[in-house]
Amino acid sequence: xxxxxxxxHFVNDVTVxxxxxxxxxxxxxxxxxxxITTSQAKGCKYVIIDMARLEFLSSAGVxxxxxxxxxxxEQRGDIILCNLPAPIKYILQVLDLADFLTIRPxxxxxxxxxxxxx
Amino acid sequence: xxxEINNKQxxxxxxxxxxxAVQDLSRQIEFLLLSxxxxxxxxxxxxxxxxxKHVNYLWQARQRCEKAGVAVFLYNxxxxxxxxxxLLDLTxxxxxxxxxxxxxxxxxxxPNVNGVDSATRQFxxxxxxxxxxALTLTELRTIFYEVATNIVAHAGLTAGQRVxxxxxxxxxxxxxxxxxxxxxxxxxxxxxxxxxxxxxxxxQKRGFGLALIHKxxxxxxxxxxxxxxxxxxxxxxxx
Numbered sequence: 320x321x322x323x324x325x326x327x328h329f330v331n332d333v334t335v336x337x338x339x340x341x342x343x344x345x346x347x348x349x350x351x352x353x354x355i356t357t358s359q360a361k362g363c364k365y366v367i368i369d370m371a372r373l374e375f376l377s378s379a380g381v382x383x384x385x386x387x388x389x390x391x392x393e394q395r396g397d398i399i400l401c402n403l404p405a406p407i408k409y410i411l412q413v414l415d416l417a418d419f420l421t422i423r424p425x426x427x428x429x430x431x432x433x434x435x436x437x
Numbered sequence: 438x439x440x441e442i443n444n445k446q447x448x449x450x451x452x453x454x455x456x457x458a459v460q461d462l463s464r465q466i467e468f469l470l471l472s473x474x475x476x477x478x479x480x481x482x483x484x485x486x487x488x489x490k491h492v493n494y495l496w497q498a499r500q501r502c503e504k505a506g507v508a509v510f511l512y513n514x515x516x517x518x519x520x521x522x523x524l525l526d527l528t529x530x531x532x533x534x535x536x537x538x539x540x541x542x543x544x545x546x547x548p549n550v551n552g553v554d555s556a557t558r559q560f561x562x563x564x565x566x567x568x569x570x571a572l573t574l575t576e577l578r579t580i581f582y583e584v585a586t587n588i589v590a591h592a593g594l595t596a597g598q599r600v601x602x603x604x605x606x607x608x609x610x611x612x613x614x615x616x617x618x619x620x621x622x623x624x625x626x627x628x629x630x631x632x633x634x635x636x637x638x639x640x641q642k643r644g645f646g647l648a649l650i651h652k653x654x655x656x657x658x659x660x661x662x663x664x665x666x667x668x669x670x671x672x673x674x675x676x
Contacts, residue, residue: 345550345586352642377582378645385633386642406575413652414645419633 323372325350327358333396334365334433336426341372343380351383355398359387364396365433369426371402376410388420397421401429447478447512447542448498449559454490459497466498476508482562487518492525499530508532513566545601546585548594548617553585560604560613567606573675576653577611580671583646584615592619592667609676615669622667623659624650 323340325347330336335358339351355366368384370376388398401423403411411417423429446469451458469477479498484491495511502509510532511518522528542563546556561578569577581602588600594617605612629651636645651657656672 344582346554375578375582377579377586378649379586379643381645381649382642385637385645386640389637389640406572409572409575410579410649414631414649415633419637 323347325354327354329358329363330367330430330433330435333363334367334430334435335363336367336369338369338371339373339380342375343373343383344375344377345379348377348379348383351380352387355383355387359390364391364394366391366396366398367426367429367433368398368400369402369429370400370404370407373404373407376407381410381414381416384420385416397432399423399429399432401426446472446474446476447480449480449482450484450491450494452483452485454488454494459490459494462494462498463501466501470502470505470507474507476510477502478510478512480512481515481518482513482566484515484518487515487521491518492521492527495531496527541603541605543601543603545599547596548589548592548598548600548619549596550589552600553582553589556585556600556602557582560602563604564606564611567675569611569675573611573673577613577673580650580653580673581613583650584613584669584671587622587624587646587650588615588617588619588667588669591622592617594619609674611673611675613671613673615667615671616662617667618665619667621661623661624669625657625659 323342325337325339327335327337335354337351337354339347343351358366384398384400391397399421402425403422408417408422411420421432423432448462448465448469450462466477479495499509512533514533519528522531544556544559546552557578560581561574564574564577585600594600598618600615600617603614624647627647629648631645631648650671653673654671655674658670660668662668
């Protein structure tokens with residue numbers, strides 16, 4: 320598998336939007352982790368991960384999200400996943416993560432969950 | 438590379454045929470011919486867009502094998518290739534073996550990240566040729582990737598060693614067996630329970646692979662074979 324480059328941009332001072340590309344595995348999970356932790360260090364309370372293009376999610380990719388989500392929640396923020404393709408949602412369900420993580424059907428709803436679009 | 442389909446030697450025809458690819462393929466065929474096989478399968482699973490380069494390559498491969506008295510057949514030829522061969526009146530020169538539900542493929546990979554990526558890609562290409570449910574394909578791809586990654590990470594294999602895998606597709610099972618000569622490790626004896634809330638509270642970022650494998654596979658067996666070989670078999674029911 321050719322791993323994707325993780326891209327991101329700040330929607331506002333406290334929200335970053337991440338596009339993991341098509342693959343989130345051992346090759347780029349550390350990159351995802353770095354984007355998340357760096358954004359948090361810059362004052363971000365919310366991370367939105369738009370998974371629309373994601374085709375493959377490995378356990379390392381799961382770890383980069385699960386391992387950081389609590390630190391956002393402790394600061395009354397969150398990591399919000401949106402646009403999940405069926406196979407990706409299935410992997411999260413199998414690991415009992417679908418109810419634990421905040422999942423929204425699309426980017427607009429994810430932004431609303433961050434207190435935007437009101 | 439060790440690669441077989443139903444005990445027949447296999448050469449994978451790549452989607453992109455560069456000069457280098459042609460040379461590599463020719464070398465593979467020459468190498469296989471050294472073992473005097475009765476037939477060679479040209480695996481066309483990767484082909485989506487067929488060009489004259491592919492036809493040229495297939496023809497050259499056939500000519501070389503014919504000269505050595507070795508039969509050639511196409512495995513998993515896409516419709517586009519069949520049509521082109523038909524138009525060129527070459528169909529009879531390339532007998533085909535279509536995938537059915539009793540196929541075995543053996544291959545191997547280097548114990549590193551690139552080896553895992555490449556093997557997972559090959560494995561996924563192979564199983565996609567069968568009419569398996571989409572979610573089963575996702576499960577199998579994930580299982581394969583996680584097992585291969587675990588072996589590479591924990592078996593302590595050195596650069597010269599290989600991890601071998603055999604995939605057997607039957608009705609209604611897919612069975613994947615990995616063998617390696619690294620450190621013994623029995624994943625069936627390891628607790629696979631994952632408490633999501635506790636893991637999140639701890640900030641756990643790694644170590645979810647085994648839980649994922651256990652949740653996705655229907656059966657996992659491990660044995661340390663005589664000598665120093667680990668054999669791990671994963672079974673997944675697709676029907």
